[in-house]
Each structure stands twice: as structure tokens, then as C-alpha cells.
Amino acid sequence: MITSGIEEKTFVLNLGPQHPSTHGVLRVLLEMDGEYITAAEPVIGYGHRAHEHMAENRNYQQFLPNMGRVDYLHALAFNQGYCMAVEKLLGLEVPERAEYIRVITNELNRLTSHLLWFGAYLMDLGAFTPFLYCFDDREHILDLLDSLTGSRLTYCFYRFGGVPKDIDDDFISGTRAFIHRLRSRWADYDNLVTKNVIFIHRTKGVGLFTKEQCQLYGITGPSLRGSGIPYDIRKSEPYSAYPQFHFEIPIGENGDIYDRYIVRLREMEQSCRIIEQALNKLPKGPIMAEKVPKRIKPPEGEVYTAVETARGEFGIYIVSQGDVKPYRIKLRVPSFANLSLMVESFKDNLVADVVAILGSIDVVIPEIDR
């Protein structure tokens, strides 16, 4: 913990809240001995919007748009988690086709998130060009999702019991074309970044997360899989239509930031696989459950559902007291736990590594602040 405590040999560096590579408004107080860090203390909450308090004061439908704004990079996963929780409370069955559409859009959204991470991460490491390469790719997905959902970033697309709009042939052919294009780009990414000597030296052996640490801190997502634990909610607690697709969970070996990079890069390919299978097997049928009540008033009880976002496990805990408003909603966001361990791993690293580690776990600060 850093108080005013400036000892003789050290000084305090205030990283953020406005700093080019804190990915939002994160502030970290670093106690430094030259370029080395002796202690780190994050200060969060600059983007606190009281989502959980809002949830208690509006009804179930009114809270839906909030979900796109918690994690703005993978909004659809949050949509999914919330809808699943409420559907569970109501006992609603979602039609098959709607589940497929959810999976397709969700994985597209995961791709946008990973592509943005890829660019921003390399920018943190001082390479600017990959940023524009992947934004070029990302733009195609944003256009696709825009045509379907009407928004580019903070989607509010799923409804209790299904999805409001069916996908058409244009969307399907556009998605296929995009997957084809993205696959042709992997070689570019590898040549530009993965095989780069400087990149490898910057990332190998830095920012290690051990398996024990992951368990103690509750790390989830690619940051956990980089440490070699194959925990992915899409496989371990299958939801939606995911059990019907073949895909692998890429894992790393050492748990350094290079492994986390590789895991994310491979995950993008897996997302492509899922989307392709979903498009091939897309069933016909309704996209909304038949008996969705006009007034959402779930019976008394509580529910916890978890989905896999681009950053890890998003869990939503709803307590209902049989009212139109939820009694309590708790959002368990992945970056919250991930950041708390990351701060531990700052110690005895260089200030340049802080930026690299911060980029490697792909934090979204508004998600932590809620």
C-alpha cells in the first residue's frame, strides 16, 4: 500500500488516469526505484456509473440497454448473460434459430474485441502499424453487426426469449466473405508481429501468472488459459448452442504475456470455426419464444449464470422477490479479478513491462468500475 511514503531511494509515479496506455481511466500509483517498480496500487472507480444501483430501480427490460455499456468491447456477451439469467428465472425456452443467431453475433463480437486488443496491445509495445491492420479488419465486422443490430459498439440486440431480428442472406454471405478474408490475414499478423525478434524478447518470461495464483485470485478467460488451465465456460458449462459446435480451447504453457498473446490469437481462429459451423447448420424456425409475458415478473428466487466474454467469465447474480424490478443484480466481471492479480505481478518489473502486462490481460476499465 502506498501512502505518502516516499522513502529515500524511491519516488511515486502517478500512472493515469489519463495516460496513453491505461485503456480507459485506470490510475496506478507506482512506487519506483529508478525504472523498477517496488510497489503498485491501483485506484479505480473513475468510470463508476452505478449499474447495480440502476438495476434495482428499473424493471427487467429497462435494464437491458445497460448491459451493452458495462463492457463496451464485448457487449453482446453481456446481453447474453443477462438474457440467459432472466430466461432461467422465467423458465423460458429460447428457439434453436435464435440461439444460433446469438452464437454467430456473439462470436463476431468476440472477434472485434480480440482484434481491438491485438492492435492496442501492439501499440502499447510501440508498434503502430498492426493497429491499423486489425482496425481495417474490425471495421468489416462492425458494418455487419451494424446492418443487423443498428449499432456499432454498445449493442442491445438480444431479448428475453430470443432475438428481435432475423439474419438475412446478405448478412450470411457477408460473414462468410469476412471469415475468408480474416483467415488470409493470419500470415500477415504472424510475419508482422509473432515472429518479430523484438516482440518475442519483450514478451517471453514477463508477467508470469502461476496456476496457484490464478486459483487464489479467480482469474478467468485468456489470461487463465495462457497459464495452461483449459477453463472456458463455452466448454465447461455449455450454454446456448455451443455444445453443437466443434472447437478447441487454446492454452499456453508458461503463463507469460507471450502465451496470453498466442492464446488470444488462436482463439480468433476458433471463433471463425464456430461461426462457420453455425452458418452451415443454421436451423429454420422462429426467432422468439412463443409465450414471452408482456410484463416480466419472475417468481421469487435467485439465479447465477455465467458466460464467456472476450476477457473471461461474466457472471450475473439476480435476486428476484417476485417484483417487476430485480431486487439485486450483481455483475461479476472478469477484468475485476484479473486486474487485482496483475497489480501483484507489477512488482520488480520495469515501467515498460507494466504497460506490456496491462495490455496483455486486456482490461476494460468501465467494466471494472461498473
Add this chain to the structure above:
Amino acid sequence: MDVLTHSLGSEGVRMIVGLIGVIALVSVNALFLIWMERKVAAHMQLRPGPMEVGPHGAIQTVCDAVKLMGKELITPEEVDKPIYYLAPIVVFLPVLLTFLVIPFSQTMVIKDLNVGIILILAFSSLSVLAILMAGWSSKNKYSVFGAIRSVAQNIAYEIPLLITVMSVILMVGSFKLTDIVVAQSRYWFILVQPLAFILYIICATAETNRTPFDLPEAESELVAGFHTEYSGMRFALFFLAEYTNMFIVSAVATVLFLGGWHGPILPGAIWFLLKVYALIFLIMWFRWTFPRVRFDQLVTFAWKILIPLSFVNLLLTALALKIF
């Protein structure tokens, strides 16, 4: 003209005309280089770059320069004022002076000193002093970081740079830049000194603080490094110095390794500039492809790899000269 010649002597007139020429060249060159960097970066990043002002955005940088001149010069309250004001000037003047000895062609050289190469190396290492002044006086931790890094980096990379240059000097036996170029009339020294050329380019990239060695101003770590607190024209001077420095290290490389003004058909000066801009393109190419190295790696690389290698190269050169 006669009056001028009479009162100053022909040498004096030559100096004044030369100086005016240099100042013009420095500004036009910087404007061109910034435009070039934008275009190079853009095309490497699959985008067109500036297109609006002038053909292919050629006048864009002129507009930016005008904008920078019109900007308010903000002086933060806590800064050490004299040093803070002086730093941009200190960074810029030595850069200007090095043009004195650069031979654009056989005759286009303002003052062909017999210690030309030493003068260039001496003056260009002054820029680190300016960076230290800027960083230290800004009263900003990020600036101080930038300044400290810059000093460590420049000391580390100056040594292999000098030793590499020495191996070329050994072959010519003169510090005079024109002599070095004349000695390459049969073949370019890059053919006999390929290792020296590679070492020189690496060190030059580090000396000019360009990616992958741009640690003093690493924007993702240090916001803007040593010039975080500078604005307007003062910032522009740092910017100008950076691009002019790039020109100078490339010009020296051209003189030492690429045969200076030698080349068929076209006039010497054109050949010289072509070679210089080709080298600058190379340095820009580095910037837009590589990530940044970490600070400890940077210093280790200089002390453990570059310096021994440059010594080996120097010894080999001496040995070869002794034998043949």
C-alpha cells in the same frame, strides 16, 4: 556583391550564402521529411495519408507548421525557466552547424574542414545535453525519465558509432569528408565494410531516438517523454531537430559507406540527396514495422553486442590494411 566581397572577403560571402542556404534547406527538408513520413507510414498501414491540402497533401505540413507557430507557448509554473527556454535552442543549433561540413558534391561544401567527421560527431552528441536540459527543467517525472533514458542510451550508442566510423577512417587516412568520398571513386565502402554499415545504421537509429530505440519519447510508457511539457514552436524545434538529425546521420552514412556524390549521369548533388533519402526511408521503415525494445534490453544490446562487434570490425580492418 563587390562591396560585400571587399569587406568580408570571398570566404566570408561563401559562409553567409552557405548559412542562408542551410537554413532554407533545413526547413524545407524537415517539411518534406514530415510529409514523407506520413506518406510512408500511411502506405504501410493501408491508407492514403494526407490528401486534402495540395496534391497528395504536399502542403499539409506547411499548414501544420503555421498552426504550430500560432500556438500559445505554455510555460508550466514550476519549471526551471532559463533552462526550459534554452533547451529547444540548444537542441537545434548544433544540428544546424553540422551542415557546415557536409559535402553535397565535389564543390558544394561550405567549409571543407580537415576534421569534418569529428566535428559532426561532436556536435550531434550535444543534442543529448539539450534533451537532458529539457527533461530536467520540466519538473515532470515522465520528462525526467525520458531525459535519463536518453543520456544512458546516447552514451551507450555513441561508443560503437565512433569505433565503427574509425574503421572507415583507417582505410582513408583522413578526417576530411571530401577525402573519404574521393577515396570511394572506384568502389563504395559498404562493399568492404558491410558489418560496419549495419552497425552504423543501428547506432544511428538509436542516436536519433527513432523506433525501435525511441525510449526517450516512448508515448505508450512516458506520455511524450522529455518534451511532454513543451508546446507550440518550442515543441516544433524539437521536432525539427529530430528530422534534421535523421538527415545528418543519413548524410554521414552516405559519405562513409555509399560513395557520397559518386554516380553515373545525374549531377553529384542529386545522387547525394537520393542516397540520403533512401537511407531515411529505411529508418522510417524500421519505425513503422518494429515494436519498441525495453530499456534494459537496449542498453545490454549496446554494451554486450554492438561494442564488441565494432571492436572486432576495427581490428579486422587494421589487420587487413597491414596485410594487403
Add this chain to the structure above:
Amino acid sequence: MLSESIPQALSPLNLEKVAPGDYAKTGYHLEVTATPEQMPAVAQALLKEGCFLESLTAVHTSREAFTLVYHFANFYELCRTAVHAVLPDGAEAPTISHVFPGADWYEREVYDLYGIKFAGHPNLKRLLLPEDADIHPLRKEFPAEAEAKAEAPK
């Protein structure tokens, strides 16, 4: 099977309730009820079983009491354990941050939003709200948006 070994590991603690949960309805495989004082021991037992702390939160159930809700899960086997612990208003709950360091921030968040103190916590400061805030907004007596607006001086 964790759904068998966890109840076994918890049995020496004499907890109020250790029962299988209705997964289809609640998402829990095991439902446990404990007192806040038993929580460090429960956490220790679950840590030994290889579980990690998924989330920690509180619910302001009535005027007099809170319920602390702990969710545990496992990386290798699907078994979510929900532990409920009723805490009277004003009482302190012992921290589990020495067992799961990840609980450090969750407990700070609960303190921040509910004003529940965790005894033995190394750094119990506000997390999301400013350090000088004097509100605990998730308590039920805290006014909602619309009410707060109506009360605010014009």
C-alpha cells in the same frame, strides 16, 4: 466428484445447510448456508478442494440483516457452490482475503457499497466511490435516482 467431496470436506464444520442445488433453476450445484464466522474455515476447505472464488457480494435482505453471498467454482469440474451467510446489520464479518487474496477487492467493494466491515481485512478502503464519500448506495434506504432528484435543492 466435487459434488460429493465438497459436502464431505464441509461436514466437520457443522454448517446449517449443505444440500445439492437445483442447477436448472438457480445455476448452483451445491447450496450451503453458514454463519459469517464460519466463512474462513469454509473458504479454506473449498480452497483445498481446488475451488476458486467466483464472486462475493451482499444482499440487503431486510432492515436488520444482510446476506453475504459467496460463489465458488472449479476450473476442472463443473460444480458451483453458493454459500449464504446472514449477517445482522452493524456486525462485522471476518475476512477471507487471507485465504483467497482475490477476495480483497470484493470485500472492499461490499464495504464501499453496503458499509459492511470485514474484520481482519488488511486495507479496508473504498474501492469504487471516492475516498471521501459518505454514502453506501446499495443499502435499501438509499434513495433511488428519481427520488434523489426530487429531493435535491433546485
